[in-house]
Amino acid sequence: MAETITTDMVIHDVVTKYPATVKVFHGHGLPCTACAVGARESVAGGARTHRFPPEKLELLIKDLNAAANGEVTSITPKKAPVGRGVPLTMANGAPDRKIKQVIAIMSGKGGVGKSLVTGLLAVSLRRQGQQVGILDGDITGPSIARMFGTKGQPTKSANGGIEPLRSKGGIKVVSMNMFLEKESDPVVWRGPMISSAIKQFYSDVDWGNLDYLLVDLPPGTSDAPMTVMQALPLDGVVIVSSPQMLATMIVMKCINMVQQLKGSIVGVVENMSYFETPKGERYEIFGSSNGAELVGMTGAPLLGTLPIDSALTTLCDAGRVEEYYAEHYEELAANFTNTLRIKR
Structure with a gap:
């Protein structure tokens, strides 16, 4: 008993x-x-x-x-709905596909750390021995390539597609900056061209066999997020926010969008939750956590509350994000994989 x-x-x-x-x-x-x-x-x-x-x-x-006690319960465990949005030809969720999980990292609000969460989640998953790729869906403001220090232009693969660049740790990366003469050159495109580029980054790139393809999305609820929700075989969405109420208000728009398109929210990440001094003192610079409120709204777990760390900023600027290690991000990756395992 x-x-x-x-x-x-x-x-x-x-x-x-x-x-x-x-x-x-x-x-x-x-x-x-x-x-x-x-x-x-x-x-x-x-x-x-x-x-x-x-x-x-x-x-x-x-x-x-x-x-x-091994007895019968009153409920049948619920499976979270897998969001396909409007069914387009690319949204093929075949069980034998080479990419096992396609996960979008979204927010609705700019500057909350979507690219950072994408990058460090990829690094933590790679340390677990997973095969990971990052599709930088922020076509006009890409930052993933710089963060990982991947330089040069992608070449043609043996299969005739685009060969993604690899980071030092073996993470496959495709970002718009790789196709520009200079990384400071602007991409002055309208919505349809941005949507087309995102679809090509998924379909024309020879990603090979991956356990996870993380899609880093720009802020907002317009062309780029809609394209990913509707045209890619998306298995789930991770929502990134910060404690500031203004950010939370905009993030709620993103949550509502995902729910309207019948998407599955894997979990919520609160970035810039606090700053910790070398003496262990904590300061909530942007106010108290709103994580519980977002959990209540999404019905999804709070995957992690991440601190502000100047050492991380320095490594990202130098293209050495894979050298960073912190328990917070390992916990984030563990919660992320546990949630996906339960949803299956």
Whole structure:
């Protein structure tokens, strides 16, 4: 007989001791098992965040105890919908495709760190031994190539496609800057040309076999994000925000867009959440965290709260982002892969 699970127990402790409860949490609409908040939040706290009425919390506890004892629960674990948007010819989600997971990194708001999260998530996944590629979908303001120090122009592959450049760590990268004579040259294009370029970066590039293709998107809810949502076989979206209320307001527009197009939100990342001094003192420069609010709105886990780090800025400017290591980003990657595993 398992120990009785109660509302005051920490979610992380429950799922660690009783792995069968993971699907129960998700079946009841609580993604906290792969959430940074779940490491310290109680079952009751998670229920409050997701606005559970008392009777729903009572049923959750009943099902958790049933699962822990190997008994039948009242729910069938829910699978998150996979967003295809408007079905176009490129949106082929065949099980034998070479790219196993296509994940878009979005925000709606500029300057919150989408490219940074994309880059460091790719680095952490690569350290796990995964085959990773990055499609820089920010056609007019690309930064991924500079961040990874990839220089030169892509060549023709043996299959007749475009051969992506590789970073020092083996991450495949395609970015608009690679096709410009000088990286400071502007790309003065209208929406249809931008959309066409993104589709070509997916279909004409010889990505080979990948575990993850991360698509770094520009801010907004217009041409580029719509193209990715509608024309690529997208498996999920990671939403990036910052604590500032103004940023959160704009990010909510992005969340609503993904939901309108029937997309699947893998999780939320709060960047620039705080600054930590060498003495361990924390300062919330942009205000208190809004992570719980975004979790409540999306029904997706908070994958990580990331600090401001000047050392990271220096490495990105020097094209050496792969040299950076921090527990926060390893935790982000672990939560990310755990969430995808549960959704399957």
